[in-house]
Amino acid sequence: MLRTLPALLLLLLLLPALVPAARAQAPTLPALHDVTGVTAPDVLNVRENPRASAGVLGALPADATGIEVVALSDSGDWGRINLGERSGWVSMRYLVPAPGADGQALVFDRPLRCVGTEPFWSLASDGTALSWSRPGAEPLPVEPQLTARAAGRPAYRDALDALIDGQDRLTAVVRSAACSDGMSDTAYGLSVDALVQDADGGRLLTGCCTIAPQ
Known part of the structure; x- marks a missing residue:
């Protein structure tokens, strides 16, 4: 019976994204950015909070590319990024959108990695193929039957x-939603709901996704 309902289940999962556009501003993040306006040996500081006086967590080199900005400060002057398993803030004055980072392609058609815990699982795309993984097992190929974007909704509302x-x-x-893996201080700008139907029945999994280069 479960295998006869994918379209209905897909619709049910999409319902939260099908709210009137007037209720929420079109999201533009997460998006990849490159460092600009910094000349080596100078670096771009990553700070604990979105202000110039905040403590420094680390730094990005002057030629850093593919930096995933997952959120903006209230002023829009600072972007939240990840540095290892920690997140911090960098001045958007020194970041520019990476080439091709316009968000028009479906997330499943571009590099993407989604992870979940309890149980642990991952769904990954290298931009050309998808795979599904569980701990201790070889990755399995994922064959898309349908990919779609909710009508009238912006990027990152993909099924x-x-x-x-x-x-x-x-x-x-x-x-698009702030997400935590519950195990690190990594900040994610995408969340995922995944329904898996197999011989044992169906289970709904939740997780977080990143578009940062792996």
Whole structure:
């Protein structure tokens, strides 16, 4: 019975994203950025809070590229990024959108990594192919049957209906929302709901996603 309902389940998962556009501003993040206006050996400081007087967590080199900005400060002058397993803030004055980072492509058609805990799992895309992984097991191919964006909604409101290794059904929806993996201080700008249907029945999994280069 479960295998006959992917379209209905996909619709149900999409319902939170189908609110009237007037209720929420179109999201533009997360998005990849490159450092600009910094000349080596100078670096771009990553600070604990979005202000110039905050403590320094680390730094980005002058030629750093593919930096994922997951959120902006209230003023829009600072962007939240990840440095290892910690998150901090950098001045947006020294960041520019990376080439091709306009957000028009579906997240499943570009590099993406989603992870979940309890149980641990991951869904990854290298931009050309998707794979599903569980701890201690080889990654399994994910074959998309349908990818879609909710009508009238901006980037990062994307849905996937697929088969894992040709047999188990995966229905996933990625949306713009602050997310935590519960294990680190990494900040994510995308969350995911994933419904997996296999021989044991169906289970709904939740997790966080990143578009940062792996």
